[in-house]
Amino acid sequence: MVDFSLSDFDRAVLDGVAAEARVGEKYARYYDEHEDEVLPKSFPEAAQFPPIQQRLRGRPRDDTPMLLLQVLMRIEREAHCGVPLRQAPTALGNAALGAAGTDAQKARWGNLMLAMSITEPGAGSDTKAIQTTARLDGEEWVLNGDKIFVTNGVRCDGAIVWATVDKSAGRGGIKSFLVLKGTPGFELVRKEKKLGIRSSDTAAYAFRDCRIPRDHLIGGDEGVPRGEGEGSASYKGVLKTFNMTRPFVAAGGVGKAIGAFRVARDELAKEGIAVDFDDSRHARSATAQTLLELEADIEAATLTVMHAAWLASDGMPNNLEASVAKAKGGEVCRTGPQRAMDALGAMGLSHDYQVEQYLRDGRIADIYEGTGQIQRLVIAREILGYSSAELT
Amino acid sequence: MISFALTEEQTQVRDTLLSFATSELATRARSADEARLSPSELLDTAWSLGFTALSIPEDCGGGGAPRSLVTSALMLEALGYGCAGLASAAFASMLFVNPLIDLGSEEQRLRYLPEFCGEKRRAASLALHEGAPAFDPARMATRAMRDGKGWVLTGTKRLVPMGEHASRLLVLARASDAPGLAGIRAFIVDSDATGVTIARDSGTLGLTAAGFARVELAQVRVPADDVLGDGEGADIRPLLASLRIGGAALAVGLARAVIDFAIPYAKERVAFGEPIARKQSIAFMLADMHIECEAMRWMVWKAAAEADAGRDAAKASVLAQDYVNRHAVRIADDGLQIFGGHGYIRDLPPEMWLRNMRVLTSHDAIAAA
Numbered sequence A: 001m002v003d004f005s006l007s008d009f010d011r012a013v014l015d016g017v018a019a020e021a022r023v024g025e026k027y028a029r030y031y032d033e034h035e036d037e038v039l040p041k042s043f044p045e046a047a048q049f050p051p052i053q054q055r056l057r058g059r060p061r062d063d064t065p066m067l068l069l070q071v072l073m074r075i076e077r078e079a080h081c082g083v084p085l086r087q088a089p090t091a092l093g094n095a096a097l098g099a100a101g102t103d104a105q106k107a108r109w110g111n112l113m114l115a116m117s118i119t120e121p122g123a124g125s126d127t128k129a130i131q132t133t134a135r136l137d138g139e140e141w142v143l144n145g146d147k148i149f150v151t152n153g154v155r156c157d158g159a160i161v162w163a164t165v166d167k168s169a170g171r172g173g174i175k176s177f178l179v180l181k182g183t184p185g186f187e188l189v190r191k192e193k194k195l196g197i198r199s200s201d202t203a204a205y206a207f208r209d210c211r212i213p214r215d216h217l218i219g220g221d222e223g224v225p226r227g228e229g230e231g232s233a234s235y236k237g238v239l240k241t242f243n244m245t246r247p248f249v250a251a252g253g254v255g256k257a258i259g260a261f262r263v264a265r266d267e268l269a270k271e272g273i274a275v276d277f278d279d280s281r282h283a284r285s286a287t288a289q290t291l292l293e294l295e296a297d298i299e300a301a302t303l304t305v306m307h308a309a310w311l312a313s314d315g316m317p318n319n320l321e322a323s324v325a326k327a328k329g330g331e332v333c334r335t336g337p338q339r340a341m342d343a344l345g346a347m348g349l350s351h352d353y354q355v356e357q358y359l360r361d362g363r364i365a366d367i368y369e370g371t372g373q374i375q376r377l378v379i380a381r382e383i384l385g386y387s388s389a390e391l392t
Numbered sequence B: 001m002i003s004f005a006l007t008e009e010q011t012q013v014r015d016t017l018l019s020f021a022t023s024e025l026a027t028r029a030r031s032a033d034e035a036r037l038s039p040s041e042l043l044d045t046a047w048s049l050g051f052t053a054l055s056i057p058e059d060c061g062g063g064g065a066p067r068s069l070v071t072s073a074l075m076l077e078a079l080g081y082g083c084a085g086l087a088s089a090a091f092a093s094m095l096f097v098n099p100l101i102d103l104g105s106e107e108q109r110l111r112y113l114p115e116f117c118g119e120k121r122r123a124a125s126l127a128l129h130e131g132a133p134a135f136d137p138a139r140m141a142t143r144a145m146r147d148g149k150g151w152v153l154t155g156t157k158r159l160v161p162m163g164e165h166a167s168r169l170l171v172l173a174r175a176s177d178a179p180g181l182a183g184i185r186a187f188i189v190d191s192d193a194t195g196v197t198i199a200r201d202s203g204t205l206g207l208t209a210a211g212f213a214r215v216e217l218a219q220v221r222v223p224a225d226d227v228l229g230d231g232e233g234a235d236i237r238p239l240l241a242s243l244r245i246g247g248a249a250l251a252v253g254l255a256r257a258v259i260d261f262a263i264p265y266a267k268e269r270v271a272f273g274e275p276i277a278r279k280q281s282i283a284f285m286l287a288d289m290h291i292e293c294e295a296m297r298w299m300v301w302k303a304a305a306e307a308d309a310g311r312d313a314a315k316a317s318v319l320a321q322d323y324v325n326r327h328a329v330r331i332a333d334d335g336l337q338i339f340g341g342h343g344y345i346r347d348l349p350p351e352m353w354l355r356n357m358r359v360l361t362s363h364d365a366i367a368a369a
């Protein structure tokens, strides 16, 4: 049955997440202005909040699908402009290891924090154009190339790195490798300075004759498939994890829009400007109409994210829907804080409010894990029945 | 528990109406648009499907299915896929029936609903709009004045779907000085009551098959117990919510039709040596149309589910309507653009769909969910 009601249990979980996120707000400005500092593993206030696993104990099985609750938690966290009181012990590379690694690899590296390193100075959206190479030499792979924009690249224990074993094979030649920090020839070149999400570190790497053991090839399959549209198992495995992660990235964008919206709504209410849902649109002020449209856009984006997560939790294919969600989350992360600013006027720019930080922090959601344009490419291919060669 | 899953019955109802919409409505859409008329054999066929009486309580002779706005929204989306104009004509009686089921007193239900449960088609409608530009329901000019125990209605209603055929009307009017919508009530009016004049309204841009009428109310006497609801009459806000959801659901269906028609054309039509669908400005337009159509549908479902869960759907329905109004017209407009000059010619539906969508997204009482 179509239903959008949260159980009391889940309401309490989300309220708990919100309360914790609110406490993290006091560190927001500090880490925004001290980009060089790395967040501690946890802040003292974390002790006031039981870990999420504990809060989920006893949750009825037939409640809202877990994955859907998780995206709602992500939205709630991001709707507060702060830093996490506890740092997650895992990163995007862990998801890739989980999707494409062998059982032995998962057991061996599963409890490390692993970043995901695909992007290069000359290849971002077009991942198959990466130039980093891996050459088998005896029982070792030798990696050469440059990588940029590695989220958690500074604080991680290692990274899952994409490299090609055979450039002539295109996609089929691309494999992923685990490279641990401290491996000779693996250099952390710099930490980037960014518009926002400054408490999240972003690294650039260089690999110069970096030797790693042969069994660090994720998934272990050394074969090189050929032909149009072919991709190696680990390439496909990683792309599949994006079907799961895209709704979460979208949720991040939605959360930032919600945060900005709440500030605008609450501040304007103090000035007597509020949306009366009984009014016709002709009777509303332009500012009230802006708030209403913003809330509608946020709701619409939220629902697409929920739908993608709901499909995934039901085991149904969601490639198309995950891209719809990511496109909507990416859109509202941009228009949301901007329209909240429009409604607030000039003081919306000021550090008095967090709206300007929501704008800066949120903006990334339309860039990483596939830009808005790339999502539209995926969607267009799906609805038109085109291959990636037919629509580029 | 959050879920997007339809029940088996909902899937069945939707599929039945979808095949009716494609075989019966879509095929007649153009001729009805040109004739500005819905063929009566089609209205009879639509009636024989039995959906008007589906949720009328059993003691009134109906199907007794529990009212669900989600189910209604699914029905309207399916119908809108075929032709929103014919759909609004064929199901206009729900504008009268559904509010009676939801808000009518026991006595009103027993008195007025049985006539909609028979084999013979009964037309009824709802009168909301008025002639003033920037019409605002809270500031409507039509008045219901107390007169002894009853009421006297005065005013002019415009753009009433199927108004000329309706035997009964729900007329919205200001009944007290209570601020805003709180002072508005719905009145059950017999279309041949003294003082009621119904005539074809001037033409409209689109939904021409909906048979819009102008309804003059000159000192029309309405008995005390014909104010919709018990006693002093029901708050009409849930009715407005159901109208917002109904119109938006039709728009979602129409938007889907636009997209499904544009996709094969874009793949076939060649310009500069390749199908136009392989050019990003067309492909991304289609992607955006798809994205927004999905988002629109979930907005409608959310609002409908709020009502089904027994919560106040006013806010959710306003958000849904606002969202759909902004995006649906864009979809219809882009749909026409994909056909270039051919989209402008009346041989193909895109120009009709743009006109119909414009009406669906500006008129607030086309269909009741």
Ligand SMILES: Cc1cc2nc3c(=O)[nH]c(=O)nc-3n(C[C@H](O)[C@H](O)[C@H](O)COP(=O)(O)OP(=O)(O)OC[C@H]3O[C@@H](n4cnc5c(N)ncnc54)[C@H](O)[C@@H]3O)c2cc1C
Binding pocket: A092, A115, A116, A117, A118, A119, A123, A124, A125, A126, A148, A149, A150, A151, A152, A194, A202, A364, A367, A368, A369, A370, A371, A372, A373, A374, A377, A392, B280
């Ligand atoms: C803060 C941050 C964190 C990141 N974290 C990671 C990470 O952890 N791991 C990782 O591997 N990468 C990461 N990235 C990289 C990110 O995924 C890329 O920046 C992104 O995919 C875009 O690639 P690009 O920057 O090279 O832009 P480009 O690919 O050069 O794109 C430039 C513009 O062209 C558009 N464009 C590109 N191709 C097409 C096309 N076919 N059709 C239409 N338009 C197109 C894009 O949408 C964009 O607008 C991160 C980036 C940032 C900024």
